[in-house]
Amino acid sequence: MVLIFAESPRGNLKKAAFEAVTYGKKVADLLGTSCIALTLGAVKDAGELGRYGAGRVLNAADPAFNNFDSQTYAGAIADVAKSNGATVIITSHTSSGKSVAGRLAVRLGAGLVSGVNSLPEVNGGNLRVKKSVFSGKAVAEYEITSPVKVVSLMGNAVKPEVSGDPVSVEAVSANAGAGRIRVKEVKTQEGRVPLPEAEIVVSAGRGMKDPSNWGIVEELAETLGATTACSRPVADSHWRPHNEHVGQTGIAIRPNLYIAIGISGAIQHLAGVNNSKVIVVINKDSEAPFFKAADYGVVGDLFEVVPRLNAALKKFKAAH
Amino acid sequence: MKFLVCISQTPDTTAKVSFNADGTEYNAAGVQFIMNPYDEWYALVRACELREALGGTVVALNVGPAANETTIRKALAIGADEAVRINADPKSAAFTAKQIAEYARNENFDIIFLGKETIDYNGSEVGAMVAEYLDLPYVSYASKLDLDGNTATLERDIEGGVEVLEVDTPFVVSAAKGMAEQRIPNMRGIMTARTKPLKEVQPVAFDESVEAAQFTLPPAKAGVKLVDPENMDELVRLLHEEAKII
Ligand SMILES: Cc1cc2nc3c(=O)[nH]c(=O)nc-3n(C[C@H](O)[C@H](O)[C@H](O)COP(=O)(O)OP(=O)(O)OC[C@H]3O[C@@H](n4cnc5c(N)ncnc54)[C@H](O)[C@@H]3O)c2cc1C
Ligand SMILES: Nc1ncnc2c1ncn2[C@@H]1O[C@H](COP(=O)(O)O)[C@@H](O)[C@H]1O
Numbered sequence: 001m002v003l004i005f006a007e008s009p010r011g012n013l014k015k016a017a018f019e020a021v022t023y024g025k026k027v028a029d030l031l032g033t034s035c036i037a038l039t040l041g042a043v044k045d046a047g048e049l050g051r052y053g054a055g056r057v058l059n060a061a062d063p064a065f066n067n068f069d070s071q072t073y074a075g076a077i078a079d080v081a082k083s084n085g086a087t088v089i090i091t092s093h094t095s096s097g098k099s100v101a102g103r104l105a106v107r108l109g110a111g112l113v114s115g116v117n118s119l120p121e122v123n124g125g126n127l128r129v130k131k132s133v134f135s136g137k138a139v140a141e142y143e144i145t146s147p148v149k150v151v152s153l154m155g156n157a158v159k160p161e162v163s164g165d166p167v168s169v170e171a172v173s174a175n176a177g178a179g180r181i182r183v184k185e186v187k188t189q190e191g192r193v194p195l196p197e198a199e200i201v202v203s204a205g206r207g208m209k210d211p212s213n214w215g216i217v218e219e220l221a222e223t224l225g226a227t228t229a230c231s232r233p234v235a236d237s238h239w240r241p242h243n244e245h246v247g248q249t250g251i252a253i254r255p256n257l258y259i260a261i262g263i264s265g266a267i268q269h270l271a272g273v274n275n276s277k278v279i280v281v282i283n284k285d286s287e288a289p290f291f292k293a294a295d296y297g298v299v300g301d302l303f304e305v306v307p308r309l310n311a312a313l314k315k316f317k318a319a320h
Numbered sequence: 321m322k323f324l325v326c327i328s329q330t331p332d333t334t335a336k337v338s339f340n341a342d343g344t345e346y347n348a349a350g351v352q353f354i355m356n357p358y359d360e361w362y363a364l365v366r367a368c369e370l371r372e373a374l375g376g377t378v379v380a381l382n383v384g385p386a387a388n389e390t391t392i393r394k395a396l397a398i399g400a401d402e403a404v405r406i407n408a409d410p411k412s413a414a415f416t417a418k419q420i421a422e423y424a425r426n427e428n429f430d431i432i433f434l435g436k437e438t439i440d441y442n443g444s445e446v447g448a449m450v451a452e453y454l455d456l457p458y459v460s461y462a463s464k465l466d467l468d469g470n471t472a473t474l475e476r477d478i479e480g481g482v483e484v485l486e487v488d489t490p491f492v493v494s495a496a497k498g499m500a501e502q503r504i505p506n507m508r509g510i511m512t513a514r515t516k517p518l519k520e521v522q523p524v525a526f527d528e529s530v531e532a533a534q535f536t537l538p539p540a541k542a543g544v545k546l547v548d549p550e551n552m553d554e555l556v557r558l559l560h561e562e563a564k565i566i
Contacts, residue, residue, distance in 0.1 A: 009478070016479075068483070070448060070458045095478045099460040102448025105414065111529030112414065114445050128533060133441050137337040139536045140441070146529035180457040180491075184473075185484040194480025200565075224566070242463070242498050243477065248333055248439055249357050249497055257565045268333045271439070278563045280555070281544070291544045296558060300549025312552035316560065 002028040002035040003086035004054065005077050007096050008043040010186065011066070015197050016092035018052050018160035023119070023153050024090045025053025025163060030122055031088070038080050040073060040174075041065030050167030052160055057169050064176035067183035068096050074103035076174035081108060086148070088127070093152040094196070101152045110148040117157035127151075135248050135271030155196050156254045195246065198227035201255045203246060203273070205231035207262020207283065207302055211239035216306045217261060223313045229253070231263045247272035262302045265290020282306065321376035321467075321489075323367040324429040325400065326420055326450075327359040329384060329391045330440045339535040346440075346535065355391045358435025360398070361502040362495035366465055367433050368399035369500060374467065377401045379429075383410050383419045389518065396513035397505035403516065408523040413441075415526050417449030422524045424454060430489040431472070436461050436496045444494075451492040459487060463498030 004024035006017035021037050028035035037054035039046045042061060049057045060076050077100060081089050089104055091097035093115045105112035113129045121128040126143050129151055133140045144151075188194075195201065202221040208214065221228045228244060235245035246253055248271035258276035262283060263269060270293050273279070281294040282305050291297045298305050331337075332352040339347055354360075367378045380395035382388050383406040392403045406423060410416040424432060432454075437444035444460075451458035463482065464475035470489045475482045477496050505513075547555045559566045 014479075070451070070460070074448075074452065095461055095476070098444045099448050099458060102413075102417070102445045103452040103458070105445075106417070106449050106452035109529075112445055112449075113530060114443055131442075132538075133535070134331075134337045135439060135442065136538070138339070139538055140532060141534040141536075143531045143533045144529065145531060180487060181459065182486040183483055184486060186478070186481065187484065188478075188481030192480060196479055243481075245497065249361075252442070257559070257563075271333070278559070278565050280559070293541060294544040295541070295563065296555060297544040297546045298549050298552075298555065299546060305549050305552070308549075309552040309555060312556045313566075315553070316556045316566070320560075 001033055001084050001086045002031065002088045002090065003077070003081050003084065004035060004037045005089070005091045005097065005100065006037040006039050006049055007092055007094065008039050008041065008046070009096070011042050011044055013039070013043065013045065013048065015160065016094050016097070016155060017049065019155065019158050020090050020092045020153050021049050021052040021054050022161045023158045026119055027088055027090065030119065036084060038077060040076055046169045047166040050164050051162045053163045054167065057167050058172045059169050060172050060174035062174070062176040064179055067181070069179040069181040070096070070099040070103055071181070072176045072179040074100045074107060075177050078104055078107045079174050080172060089148070089150045091150070091152045093154045097152050101150055105150045108148045108150070109146065110150045111144040111146040112150040113142045113144060114152040115154045116151045117154040132275055135252065136274040137271070154254070156199070193227050195227050195229055195244070195251050195253055198253065198255050200224045200226035200257045201229050201253060201276070202226045202259045202261070203229035203231070203263060204234070204261040205263030206233050208234070208239070213303070214240070216303070216310070220259070220306055220310045220313070223310055223317065231269055260290055261306060263290060264288050265293060321370065321374050321430045322428060323371060323376065323378045323431050323433060324424055324427070325359065325364045325367045325378060325380050325395070325433040326446070327364065327380050327382050327391065327395050328356045328435070328438050329353045329382065329388050330356045330438050333439065337537070343535045344532070353391065355394055356435050356438050358437065358495055360395070362497065362499040363433040363435050364395055364398055364400065365500035365503050366495060367431070370467055379404060381406070381420060381423065383408055383416045383523070385409050392518060393513050394505065396516045396518070397509040398503055399509065401516065403518045404521055405518065406521045406523050411532070412528055412530050413443045413445035414449060414530065415528065417446045417453065418526045419523050420446070421450050421453030423521060424450070432456070432490070432492045434492070434494045436494045447492055447494040454492070457487050457491040459485065459491060459493045461496045462493050463496045465493060465499055
């Protein structure tokens with residue numbers, strides 16, 4: 001049996017959960033077995049996971065699960081895995097998924113590969129999985145040889161696919177035990193797709209000259225329904241919040257479209273973005289290293305090009 | 321207070337990535353190694369700051385071969401009081417986590433610091449495993465850590481925001497950007513680092529359940545297509561018709 005931990009931050013299933021279930025269903029098909037999705041805490045519309053392929057959807061509703069604690073979560077997931085004889089356990093490669101995956105591996109004596117990005121190959125009793133390593137500069141294949149296996153699934157690696165119907169949610173009792181982490185407050189920027197989940201990202205660097213110039217970047221992002229990001233020196237000089245910093249020491253992202261404005265394309269910046277499907281670079285210096293990693297390039301002054309691109313996109317949107 | 325900081329060594333951020341002929345091993349020839357930036361800039365520096373404010377000891381720990389001692393000495397130069405090297409060439413995060421946990425088990429650390437991930441294999445696996453072995457709470461991706469008596473207040477980076485939380489010592493934490501500011505070791509640090517204790521510990525046995533099978537380089541990009549800066553309608557058309565992403 002394949003068990004998917006479908007995370008539901010603050011009671012809502014997000015894209016990461018639908019991706020994990022879509023992936024889990026495919027892994028179960030490969031292994032000729034069933035798949036079960038587990039949700040923890042109060043969660044809206046958990047039965048929807050059936051549409052993405054979960055044969056059964058379980059929920060452990062102990063209020064202790066309403067806040068994330070890797071210790072109580074891993075305990076509950078491991079209990080459900082054991083009592084249902086799970087041989088593969090899948091989490092999302094997110095702040096919470098990554099934090100339980102290692103615990104599950106230890107608790108279940110399982111081999112773990114984190115951040116897998118494609119379907120595994122079944123190799124006898126082993127699973128062979130792929131992930132991107134060296135910040136996108138190489139691909140690694142690992143063979144998991146233990147009877148129980150844990151993987152965390154990279155965001156945007158599979159598209160959520162509807163393959164079934166909603167199912168009714170089965171309540172399970174999983175002991176939350178005594179959590180030792182006390183969550184005081186959760187501060188999120190509402191109305192924005194978080195960077196790791198964003199399909200389109202508009203990012204700008206020191207070429208912007210001054211934080212007061214960011215209006216054109218925000219407008220372009222608005223037109224595209226994109227999330228904004230920035231290079232490290234921009235975050236370091238407090239021109240933009242540090243949670244926008246992408247790259248080796250910031251957030252690694254893999255959107256469908258990454259638009260880089262006034263960013264030189266230093267190797268440490270590329271490390272966080274070169275898994276993007278399509279990269280557009282706008283830079284006035286035709287020698288900027290970023291052009292080597294780009295699919296489309298515009299050599300020009302960003303202060304002219306960006307508003308022009310925004311206008312062209314608006315025209316396109318109006319016509320489509 | 322007693323702090324443990326787990327430090328790893330990674331290829332320099334600008335190092336070229338290549339593998340041996342059959343793609344089974346990273347080619348380290350001519351590669352410059354550095355301390356993993358998350359471990360150095362954030363975890364180690366914050367542990368040193370807390371020790372400076374509250375007293376106590378910072379122990380830097382590396383699981384690695386003798387060649388890693390240059391990196392370990394750098395941790396001592398930045399401010400760790402003593403260092404431990406577990407003498408092994410780790411083949412997996414699981415191996416590393418087991419060694420760290422076995423060493424830490426009887427040492428009564430108040431906080432065990434790690435980096436958010438290593439920048440080479442990008443695992444982000446070790447911290448949760450160490451916490452599980454030791455049955456300790458784990459705060460991952462913390463961008464802020466304050467300590468008041470035995471209670472720590474942390475901010476943890478989550479998708480699209482931060483979680484503010486409290487936990488009592490002992491616990492395990494992985495450090496993300498923001499927890500501290502990078503420190504450059506000064507001359508005095510470098511001099512005293514030479515005389516600080518660096519202990520070698522032998523590893524415990526461990527059965528691997530994950531094997532690295534194959535490394536490959538991703539296919540090269542086709543090359544950039546340049547678009548006239550005056551003609552953004554053309555870029556929009558390409559994104560729509562050719563790339564099919566808008
Ligand atoms: C260990 C380490 C880790 C690092 N981690 C990261 C990381 O995670 N993320 C990251 O981003 N960096 C990181 N860096 C820093 C990185 O090396 C670069 O210094 C940084 O990415 C440069 O930022 P930038 O491109 O915004 O600025 P610059 O390099 O100054 O580039 C600005 C660009 O804007 C262009 N420009 C200027 N004016 C205009 C205009 N009017 N119109 C169009 N284009 C214009 C210029 O031609 C130039 O290419 C790291 C460095 C180290 C050593
Ligand atoms: N060989 C090692 N020795 C000591 N600590 C390590 C080692 N490898 C990883 N770590 C620690 O574990 C963190 C996460 O590593 P990883 O899970 O491999 O991404 C690193 O940032 C280090 O703090």
